[in-house]
Amino acid sequence: MTALLAAERTTLSLLPAPLLRTLPAAVAENVRRVRVGTDARIMAVVKADGYGHGAVAVARAAVGAGAEWLGVTDVAEAVALREAGLTEPILSWLNPAGVDAVEAAAHGVDIAVGSVEELRRLVVDADSPLRVHLHLDTGMSREGCPLDDWPELLRVARQGRGRVEIVGVMGHLPCADEGDPRANEAAVLRMRQARDAVLRAGFGPLLVHLAATAGALTDPATHFDLVRIGAGIVGIDPSESIALTGASRFTASVVHSSSVPAGTPIGYGGTHLTTRPTGLAVIGVGYADGIPREVGEGASVEIGGARHPLVGRVSMDQIVVDTGDALFPRGTTATVFGPEAGAVPSVQEWARWAGTIPHTIVTRVGARVQRSIA
Template identity: 75%
Template sequence: MTLLLAPRLSRLHAPTLTTLPSAIAANVERVRSTTDARIMAVVKADGYGHGAVAVATAAVAAGAEWLGVTDAADAAELRDAGLDVPILAWLNPAGVDAVQVSRDRVDVAVGSVEELRQLAADAMTPVRVHLHMDTGMSRGGCPVEDWAELLRVARAAQGRIEVVGVMGHLPRADEADPRANTAAVLRMRHARDAVLRAGYGPLLVHLGATAGALTDPSTHFDLVRVGAGLVGIDPSGTVSLDGASRLTASVVHSSLVRAGTSVGYGETYVTRHETNLSVIGVGYADGIPRELSEGAGVEIGGSRHPIVGRVSMDQIVVDTGDRAFPRGATATLFGPEGGAVPSVQEWARWAQTIPHTIVTGIGPRVQRSRA
């Protein structure tokens, strides 16, 4: 009697973005080598898609002394995780709960007279405030002509408002040319000096973010805010940082097809010869850019293979040539390894965008893990 063995079943793993704390630590050290200023680890947008707690924990362990968030409500997650360093929130699109920020020990950036008046009216106990000067972006921050009135309101609100810092943003830091930042630096100095003359101090003054921290010491002041740099992105493109995540997904289907086989919606790609196709279980709903230039690919089995046809909502198709990969084989869409593994920067070029949009666009269906 012949014994028939059941075929070995493959197992799929869910699409996963793995955060690499060691890379975050290395990037903090890289910034530290450029400045004597304190480092604020900015973990907005859920730590640039890498997990706010994971990124913050690694950055603080590596020496970051502050954390930055967009909304004061986001600070609660960091406090619940046991992170005890100072936190600054500087946009607060839902408004500021003065009671909550006092309870969570969160500093608040204020960029208009109206905001400051409202915060002072709501405060039950003193709220620590960083006055936000518009240093040239017209994207928030107090205009120069309103700065004196902002200081007057702050003085009138003493006891409810404690001015501890002055901040701004650099509109052209990614040019890696200190001359491009001169006007913003000068405006920040004038703003700082006006606050000191008003009797406030000591102050924490901060202007530069990742690109400024890496390329222009004149922007450092007392603290630099590093967000994209934590996860391996230098907006200036001049400094090599460590990629801090790896995105993997399974091959969910494979087939050997003939020459002349169309692939995907619209038949935008037709095979020129017999080849193997592998379907990967991620698509634009998971953050894979729908519009990609020729050359986009993923790593499977130690080699890079091109993405062919249109990106679908839940899947992409890869031409693996004469290599057939089984269901369950792992595809690496991006990571820090180099070689066959694409980088986030390559994905940005393929999508004609910036690396920030690639990492922050990874969707909620993709599982998160830490190495």
Template identity: 80%
Template sequence: MTTLSPERVTLSRLHAPTLQTVPDAVAENLRRVRAATTARIMAVVKADGYGHGAVTVARAAVDAGADWLGVTDVAEAVALRDAGLTVPILSWLNPSGVDAAAAAEHRVDIAVGSVEELRQLIADAADPVRVHLQLDTGMARGGAPLEEWPELLRLARTGRGRAELVGVMGHLPRADEADPAANAAAVLRLRQGRDAVLRAGFGPVLVHLAATSGALTDPATHFDLVRVGAGLVGIDPSEATVLAGASRWTAPVVHSALVPAGTAVGYGGAHTTDRETHLSVVGVGYADGIPRELAPGAGVEIGGARHPIVGRVSMDQIVVDTGSVLFPRGVVATVFGPEGGAVPSVQEWARWAGSIPHTIVTGIGARVQRSVA
């Protein structure tokens, strides 16, 4: 039997479960996108920077050359301004509506995807608000269809002085296929929307369609600007480009025991040991973002090796089979990280959960402390 000493432990305090963001990885990913396009780059830091900290990710991206920032609510944009970020910011989706006064005061562009939205914004704006008209390019979840474009443009003309049309945008529904043919219809539709705007006497306008996968795989989608969010933190939905993982999630072993063969583990005895073995309890569970339903093979790194999770995921804990090695209380486990090898990646966790990497990084709970490398 081998016993490994903890890296750091006192009688009462352990290493707290922590998600550490790696700004150098964000910068490297921005550079990889820059190598794939001549368009300007918007660093999208919605959902608290995909769980990595909006301000931390934004600063790293801007320092690496991002030209714009993107968010989904004016309040998120104001927080970036308060943090000292001065590059242009676009807010779209806006689930709480638009605070027109705050948008004008803090120089936040607003995406508008319907006649109703534009009419309301014009009514609310006391000072000019910069507007990007959003076209439905095949998602059917936002953006105005081309059939409504004439009315949108008529309204934009009458609303000049309160809503200044400066951009046209869409979204690719199939960019994760990494096939330019799958994007062709959306590209054509956005060109039609742009041309209608120019014919109506507006312009020049900033045109943008591609997110991470389009930016990395299809130059025809780039137009004037590409919007990169998931890619900043190491996720290419198309899996066509290897990006750098931008975070590391660690948590302590809080209990270990040697158990005999035939020991039932966790709720319902969903796992039974088939030999004498050591079990370590790691202090994170589904309340912290560990997916409750995991495929066989899911594991964490402890002591330089990967060890499988056994039994059901609990609210606050997971149980790990460490075989012949007893890990004392306080040893640090790595749930995921950028190192590779024994350390699982975010992409592996997504496969184990039957999901996508985005849900893993954005689902980490508030009990997990945050730090910056």
């Protein structure tokens, strides 16, 4: 009996985990696309693990295409780039947990300072000259030092000479995504005023930077000495005015297929009922892997060269798609998004289906999704 049971066992082959493949050639092409529109230096912003694409891979591709600076959220991200062998200047400007001034100086990391109190703290903590970019609030009330506080900020900077070195002035554009230079005029004026105040205080030369991707692509008046490209290097133009190249492809496997009659409920709550006899494919990826649970009508994936719509609710680990007359065997590859266009959905389409922005689609791809570079 034991031998008979052993002979009747069925072994299911393991399927590859969902895969996000980063495409360095696309990153390089996007950097070159920005380069043709500006004389400013380019900073490749690789925070949030390179917008979900892998900070080191994106940084290397961007630097290879001509980016001269790298931008990160905190010193830990900068140290990881240094340990990977990247030697370009790095700026860390958010620093939500504070700044280890000694570590920043040891690894050659510039720090942005957005308040008088932050600068005072760095002056106390620094044991060797720390390169600092003064961060201006250009009208967002989100980060940066208001222009009215700059006299005190510069007084502290003068007192801290020898411990901090003022090398830059930066800000953000509150309305750059509109793609209308008129919306940026107030921020550009504030930036010029802040720059001039720093120069009058005896600091310089300065690296002045205000524009991120949208400003870099749509408004030369915002470029100053350097433009910071984050979303743009992975193919996202927030202004939706320039066609960039998607830098990743997200795939997963069909884990189950079936044919069902009309009137079959799909997924939790049976929120979708089939209207005809049709094929279904279960894809082994869900909201834990970055598929937005709130997707609306039109959401689809590519299988076999055609789009197939999602039906029913997105689960933590699975989605179901309607494959019509086709049945795809277990192990067939489904493409969630990619740069190919045609039947392959784009990141921008997923953002529209989910009522969000493309940045959230690429940055919330889950940790169990394997990463590779092609």
